[in-house]
Amino acid sequence: MGKNKKKVRICFAASSGGHYEQLKMLKPLMDKFDSFVLTEKTKYSADLKDKKTYHLPQVNRKELFFIFKMIWIYIKSFFIFIIKRPDVVICTGVLAMVPMCLIAKFFRKKLVYIESFAKVNSPTLSGKFLYKKADRFYVQWDSMKEFYPDAICLGGIY
DSSP states (O other): TTTTOOOOOOEEEEOOOHHHHHHHHHEEEEEEEESEEEEOSSSSOOOOSSOOEEEEEOOTTTTTTTHHHEEEEEEEEHHHHHHOOOOOEEEEOOGGGHHHHHHHHHTOOOEEEOTTTSSSSSHHHHHHHHHOOOOOOESSSGGGGTTTTTTEOOOOOO
C-alpha cells in the first residue's frame, strides 16, 4: 500500500452505564483504528486509559433545562467533530450521543448504531430516531427485527 493511504478515524460514542460498558466490548476494534471515545461525564471515571476521551454532560429528557442542555451538547459535539474529524461514528446510544450522530450524517460520514443489549422486546427512543439515518444498524436480539426489519442481528457483543 502507498504512503498516501488515509487512516480511518472512528468516534466510539456511548452514554454512561450499560451503554458505555457495551462500547468497551469493542475495544479490539478501537485498537485497530485511529479512534477516540465520546461519553457522558459522571461521578465515577470509567475512561479507557489508552483512548482519548471527550465528555458531554448527562441529560434526561424530563429535566427542566433539557432544551438548553441539548443545545450545549450540540455545540460541544460540533467542536469535537471539527477537531477530531471522524470518518465513522459507532454509537451504542443514547440521548447525549444523538447530536454527534446527526452531525456526522450532516457531514456525510458513516454512522453505525448498535441497539442496546438490554432491549429485547422494545426499541429505545434513540434507536427509533436513528434507525433510518444509520448506514448500519445492529440489534443484539432477533426479536428486535420486529421493530427494525432492516437491522443486522449479529447477537450480543458481550
